[in-house]
Amino acid sequence: MAISDIKEYTHLTAEDVEALRTDLDAIRRDVTDSLGERDATYIRRTIAFQRALDAAARLMIFGSRAKAGWVAGTTALAVAKSIENMEIGHNVSHGQWDWMNDPEIHSSTWEWDMAGLSSQWQYSHNYRHHVFSNVVGMDDDLGFGVIRITRDQPWKPDNLLQPLRNLLLAATFEWGIALHGLYAEQSRAGTAAEKSADTRALIGKIARQSGKDYLIFPALSGRRWRRTLKANLAANLLRNLWAYVVIFCGHFPDGAEKFTPAELENETRAEWYLRQMLGTANFRAGTVLAFMSGNLCYQIEHHLFPDLPSNRYAEIATKVRALCEKYDLPYTTGSLARQYFLTLRTIHKLALPDRFLSATSDDAPETASERKFRALSTMPAGAGLRTALRAAVETAEPDRFRESPRG
Structure with missing residues (x-):
């Protein structure tokens, strides 16, 4: 089974876990105390840049006669949609900019350029996913119900x-997210009338979104409506593929652990922090790639502090990685290509029945439990999870031991 005792799995004492919380709380406090005009300027400039890029892309699609111009415009539109979806819509809806008290950049008012309703997504994502991250049977994002x-x-x-x-x-990622949000919203609805209202609200959003992309903008293009329609279809497809890759690489590669509902019993804030650190994965990115991913290349930091502004994640990551060194914890990261390869490997092999698989849910690359360590000899005093993982590999494969990529 998945992890049911996070302290045993990490080889940390209750005192260690509480000390980790103190350190993480200090990181949060340092960031919140320093929020100011620099951060407000960042999000306002990001929104202005995204809107200008969107407008320029649409003008290029409409005005260019050459195929190269259409390709360039469509690509720029896909980039604009990705920025709006991830660096703006996702992060604004998390409340990362609510401290500004700007009614136009607030989690209660922002409606993103996606098929799903922001309000429905906020319940399925901000609450169901972030509170119960990677808890089997409780986190609906664990395979999104279809994988x-x-x-x-x-x-x-x-x-x-x-x-x-x-x-x-x-x-079709945006449509999957839309339905995912609806089902989550309906699961908490008390009456059939409330469920019906949720469905109507989503249908209304889909009508507005589809009307904008597939009716209004093509109609404004006159005789060139087919060109605009194809561009919007292609841009939405590219945006969907990119959002899917970023989300999957942050949650499903090796090292992103899973947990049983038993772990939630009497879970402290300190243990919640630790579960977020163990249940997520980063991928390495430069400035541009980080921006294009909504800074979700820092998925560990995002899950620790989902309501802190995304432009701070790079500086937070340095401190979180230092804490992993201090407490002998793995900091799961790798290149984008590697993280996606590991994710695809899991998806394809778990399509098969367990009898065709060599490992178990206690020691598989994609999930493990505290049981995998019980056969180990005595660990060195003060050793943590990273040392234990290395010892487990050395015990299982003494002739082929090499440095674990998860550290």
């Missing part, structure tokens, strides 16, 4: 189709 992502999820015959489902989800 088996851990051996703790029982295999079903239709899992054989999940490589195909994965491709379909990637291409």
Whole structure:
């Protein structure tokens, strides 16, 4: 089974975990105390840049006669949509900029350029996903209900189709997120009337979004409406693929651990912090790639501090990585290509029944539990999870031991 005792799994005492909380609280306090005009300027400039890029892209699509111009305009539109979706819409909806008290850049008013409703997504994502991150049976984002992502999820015959489902989800990611948000919202609705209202609200948003992209903008293009329609379809497809890659690479590569509901029993704030650190993964990115990913290349930092401004994640990451060194914890990261390869490997192998798999849910690359360490000899005094993982690999493969990539 997945992790049910996070202190045993990490080889940390209760005192260690509380000390880690104190250190993380100090990071939060330092950031919140220093928020100011520099941060406000960042988000306002980001919004202005995104809107200017969107307008320029649409003018290029409409005005260019050459195919190269259409390709350039469509690519620019996909970039603009990705920025709006991730660096703006996702982060504003997390409340990262609510401290500015700007009614136009606030989690309660921002509606993103996606098929789903921001309000419905906020419940499924901000609450269900971020509070119960990677808890099997409670975090609906764990495979999004269509992909088996851990051996703790029982295999079903239709899992054989999940490589195909994965491709379909990637291409239609905004629609999957829209339905995901609706189902989560309906799960907390008290009456049939409330569920019906949620459905109508989503249909209204879909009508407005689809009307803008596939009716209004093409109609404004006159005789060139087909050119604009194709550009909008292609830009939305590219945006969907990019958002899918970023989200999957932050949650499903090796090292992003899963947890049983037992771990939630009497969970302290300190243990919640630790679960966020263990249940997520980063990928290495420069300034441009980080911006294009909504700074979700820092998924560990985002899960620790989802309501802190994304432009601060790079500086926070340096401090979080230092804490991982201090407490002998892995800091799960790698190149974008590597993280996606590991994710694809998990998706494809877990399409098969467990009898075809060599590991178990206690020691598989994509998920593990505290049981994997119980056969180890005595650990060195003060050793933590990173040392334990290295010892487990050395015990299992003494002739082929090499430095674990998860550290």
